[in-house]
Amino acid sequence: MDEPFGADVGELAATVFADSCPPSRIRELMATPAGYDPEAWRRWARETGLPGLGVPAEYGGLGLPLPALADVFEAAGRTLVCAPLFSTVGLAVPLLLATGDAEAAKRWLPPIAAGTLTATVALPDAAAGEPAVTAEPHLWNEWRLSGRVERVVDGATAGLLLVVAEGPDGSGVFAVDADESLTRTPLMSLDLTRRQAVVELLRTPATRVGTDTTGLEPALDAARVLLAAELVGVAQQCLDVTVAYAKQRVQFGRPIGSFQAIKQRAADMLIKVELARSAARHAAAAHEADEDPAVAAALAKAYCAEAAAAVAADAIQLHGGIGFTWEHEAHLYYKRAITDDEILGSAATHWTRVSDHLDHAF
CATH class of the missing domain: 1.10.540.10 (Acyl-CoA dehydrogenase/oxidase, N-terminal domain)
Incomplete structure (x- = not known):
């Protein structure tokens, strides 16, 4: 290759x-x-x-x-x-x-x-009140998992599921093949471009993956950084298509982009996009340099989610009536921004993480 x-x-x-x-x-x-x-x-x-x-x-x-x-x-x-x-x-x-x-x-x-x-991770959302998946030892290096995980990304199609479950000695990562006895129910989610599913396990055979769980949160923070970067792309595309539309849409004999109100709105969108990009890139660099990567990931995930949702909403508004139609792509970007916010913790959850860090730092 x-x-x-x-x-x-x-x-x-x-x-x-x-x-x-x-x-x-x-x-x-x-x-x-x-x-x-x-x-x-x-x-x-x-x-x-x-x-x-x-x-x-x-x-x-x-x-x-x-x-x-x-x-x-x-x-x-x-x-x-x-x-x-x-x-x-x-x-x-x-x-x-x-x-x-x-x-x-x-x-x-x-x-x-x-x-x-293909693979995915089934992680119960404790913040949303989801009970933990339980893991019971069965035979040598074989376990049985029981529980239910909501909103698993690509949970209905992945060939391998890595399930975070609670065993006798604490939390661990367990691998479940798609062929095993589990129920996967596709969800009708807001974002049709990214599928999610409910995964139900009833004494499902699983294999424990490693015994050291100290890398669990850093791995999830790395995933949050990548989600933040994706949200930057969502926001950037919304800005680009909005600016292009403002240059070609004519009202009162002038392109609407020549009106001061539109210019100011576009400038605000640009500021949000650039700040989001800075946050995401800093978080990625911090993860590689091991410089408070958890805080950087939390800040990037929180800010990028809010910025992308705001920029996508502005894109719909500035496209006028066409922006509210199913045929236009604007709503797809807005829905991706909204659903990305809920994956691996909402913006509110991560702002709390940042706030707690500041409380302890000063």
């Missing part, structure tokens, strides 16, 4: 996504049962190595650092890519690596990099 993701990974990813997922194709994929094209995912693996971007080279991937992955996710946000990119590359791979389990990495990372296996 060639390795096209080299010097400027963001631009190359943007080209791949734009060619493979134009707006018309996004609409088609939204209507399919899986919500994405598995053959296209495998083709991306063969031609670009996309599924293995974060997988170390020893397991068949490219081993890109988090800042480079963030550039890819920003490009994905701009095109609303319908693919298991976040669930597999953004969630499952970092968590597998964080467990430090060499056998698990050797078993699952190569097929993930090859595009033949």
Whole structure:
């Protein structure tokens, strides 16, 4: 396999996504049962190595650092890519690596990099009052999981589920193959470009992945950074199409972009986009440098979610009547921003994390 993701990974990813997922194709994929094209995912693996971007080279991937992955996710946000990119590359791979389990990495990372296996993480949301999934030892290195996890990203289609469950000695990560006895119910979610499902386990066979859980939160924070980067892409695309529309839409004999009220609104959108990009890039760099990565990730996730939702709402407004129609793409970006806010903790949750850090720091 060639390795096209080299010097400027963001631009190359943007080209791949734009060619493979134009707006018309996004609409088609939204209507399919899986919500994405598995053959296209495998083709991306063969031609670009996309599924293995974060997988170390020893397991068949490219081993890109988090800042480079963030550039890819920003490009994905701009095109609303319908693919298991976040669930597999953004969630499952970092968590597998964080467990430090060499056998698990050797078993699952190569097929993930090859595009033949997709994965996701089932993490009960304690803030939303979801009870924990319980894990009971069964035989040697075999466990039984019981519980229910709401809103699992790509939970209905992933071939591997990494479930965070509570065992006799505390929380741990457990691997469940899609062929095992579990119930996966697709949800009719707000964002049709990113599927979610309810996963129910009733004494479902599972394998424990590693025993050290200290890497769990850092892995989830890395996923939050990638979500923040995706939200930057959402906001940037909303700004770009709004500015283009303001230049061509004529009212009272003038392009509406020439009116001061529109200029000010667009300037406010630009400020939000640039601040969001700075927050996301700082969080990615902090994670690599180990400089308060948890706080940086929380701040980036919170601010980028709020900024993207605000910019997407402004885009709808500034497009006038056409922005409120189903045929226009503006509502898809708004819905992605709203649902991304709820994944891995809402903005309110992460502002609380930042506030708690400041309380302890001063």
